[in-house]
Amino acid sequence: MRSLRDFAAGVGFFLQGFGWVARNGRWWAFGLIPALIAFAVYVVALILLGRHATDVADLLTPFADTWGWRKLFRTLVGIALFLGGLALAVLTFAALTLAIGEPFYERLSAAADPLEQEIEQPWWRTLPRSIRDSLVTLCYVLLFTVPLFVLGFVPVVGQTVVPVLGAAVSGFFLTVELTTIALERRGIARKERFRLLRANLPVALGFGVAVFLLFLVPFVAVVAMPAAVAGAALLIRTRVSPPPTP
Template structure:
């Protein structure tokens, strides 16, 4: 029961982030800029993949040249390539958007989650580390998603178990990406961030799966990205790494 409560609580943090950007429309518009740029990049890449999927499928399957049913087989491969490209786009959209919009989302996260001891560094100093961490996260994602991609062709399992596991994996790593800003501002390195999210797996999954499913809907990823960043900051501030209260100084001892 507690795991389910934490999962639904994680979902709720996205809606809290949505409420925050709804009350602060200027910041929502501010956060749309990098999402629109990333979206344009993916549209061009997916159009290119879609128009060349048949040729790419033929290039990847030379062994099928002598098959009588090679066209049908290569059509399935081409469709799988397009669907795989779409899945990769969904999984990596957040990483690319955060990399493009690092200075934007640093400010947005700081506005949602102000810290009295905040020691912000210039974005050009944090950008290389952010890109490196995103690449490491992407490597972890691929370690899971590549086997899941091939398991998707297995009858029954590929249509039932694999989509659920894929959503959980993608959701967790989306939470990893989105909470990085707020955790880095608390001085947490990648190892510590992963450990904290694993310790709060249900909350991390609830938040990330909700974001992942929304990001599957065309154009919603653009609109929801600022809300996801705000929700992640609230998740860190409230659930994962609450800001410690400022210690009150001890009153002076009365004079003897």
């Protein structure tokens, strides 16, 4: 029961993020700019992938040249490639948006989560580290999602258990990305950030799964991005709240 309450509390922090940006409309308006840029990049990339998915499938499946049903097989492979690209876009949208708009989102996070003692560093130092941390997080994501993608083709399990596990994995790593700014402002390094979120796993999952499901809806991710950053800051301030590191 406690885990369910914590999961619901995590969802509640995302909703609190919407409430915060509703009360601070200028932050929401400016937060749309980086999100729109990232959204445009992904739209172009997905359109190109959709147009050439079958060609890529042909290159990846030369062993099927002699199969009588090779067209159907390669069409299915092409669909799987596009769906995989779409899932990857959802998982990396937050990271790319935060990288594009890092100076702004740092200010948004600071407004939602004011600190008496803050570890301040110039953005040209934090940006390379944030990109490196995002790449490390992406490797962890692929470590989980690639096996889940393969299991998705298993009857029954692929249509029931795998989507739930996929949403949980994606949600946790979205929380990792979105809480990065609030935790970096406290001087918390990547390994410690993972440890803190694992220690508060139900809350982290509730927040991240809610974000993940909403980000699946086209363009909604753009509108919800400022609220997700604000909600992540409130989550850290209220539930995790590690002390600043000197």
